[in-house]
Structure formats: structure tokens, C-alpha cells
Amino acid sequence: MTKKEQIEKLRKNCPLQFLALLNKALELAEKSFEERTRPSGDKYINHSLDVALSLQEKDFCTATVIGGLLHHIELNEKNLEYIEKNISADVVDMLKTYSEIDKAVKNTDASFTIATRYILNSVNDLRPAIIQVFNAQSNSHILDSIEDDEEKKSILQ
Numbered sequence: 001m002t003k004k005e006q007i008e009k010l011r012k013n014c015p016l017q018f019l020a021l022l023n024k025a026l027e028l029a030e031k032s033f034e035e036r037t038r039p040s041g042d043k044y045i046n047h048s049l050d051v052a053l054s055l056q057e058k059d060f061c062t063a064t065v066i067g068g069l070l071h072h073i074e075l076n077e078k079n080l081e082y083i084e085k086n087i088s089a090d091v092v093d094m095l096k097t098y099s100e101i102d103k104a105v106k107n108t109d110a111s112f113t114i115a116t117r118y119i120l121n122s123v124n125d126l127r128p129a130i131i132q133v134f135n136a137q138s139n140s141h142i143l144d145s146i147e148d149d150e151e152k153k154s155i156l157q
Helices: 003-012 016-033 044-057 062-070 077-086 089-106 112-122 127-140 149-156
Strands: none
Touching: 003 016, 003 044, 016 044, 016 062, 016 077, 044 062, 044 127, 062 089, 062 127, 077 089, 089 112, 089 127
């Protein structure tokens, strides 16, 4: 599916009262990911759209869909301020928690059990963990295009 088709599908299936928020998130995602590519050569925006669409197809709330769309943006002051002002503080909290979970999962010293315990014991909102699961699912689709085993391992974490 092309980027344009992904965006159209996201917009079509978004509740009307949240469409303006989704459009603001799409603007930020496109600006943030415009030139970034993944190890497979795919654009980051397509990966983020894939995660958001997967969440939407499973009937998660619009805030979670937007969190999935923005899960790889840089969490700098400018982006966080933009999201809080134009989208929602809930999405900001979700992205911060996602970032903490992502760091715990990617810590090579942490076992799967320790990372899972961290998530379950320290996270009050499981939506960021769900975004992490959908991110991993989307990442699994590009594994065949990557030859380096260490890079595959990094993507799977």
C-alpha cells in the first residue's frame, strides 16, 4: 500500500470528531520522517503509518493510533510542546512511556523477563506497551530484506 493510500485509510476510518487531531499528527509525522529510511530502505513514515493502521484496525482509541503514528519521532521539547498544544497531553504521556519501554526492551543487559516485569510494574497505561507490540509486528515484515544478523537482532528488540 502506498503512503497516500495508508493516509487515506487512516483518515477514512478515523472518527470525525478526532480527524483534526489525526491530521495534525500526520503533518508532524511527515515532517519528522520525510527523509528517514529504515535498514530495509523503506521510509520511516510508511512503518509508522503501518503501525497506526494496525492499531486502528484492532479498534484502539484514536489517541493510541496517533501514538502509534508518532512512536518514532524525536521526543525533543519542540515536538512535545507541539503535540501537547495541538493533539493532546495524553499522547505526550503515551510517547514518553513508550520511549521508556523501548529503552528497557533494547537494553542488551536486560532479559526478556526483566523487561516484562519493568513494563508491568512501572507502567500505569498499557497502551504504550501495545504500541511496542505492534511496532515489533511491523518490524518483523522487513527481516527477510536484512542480511546482517546483528541488525536483525536490533530490529527485533
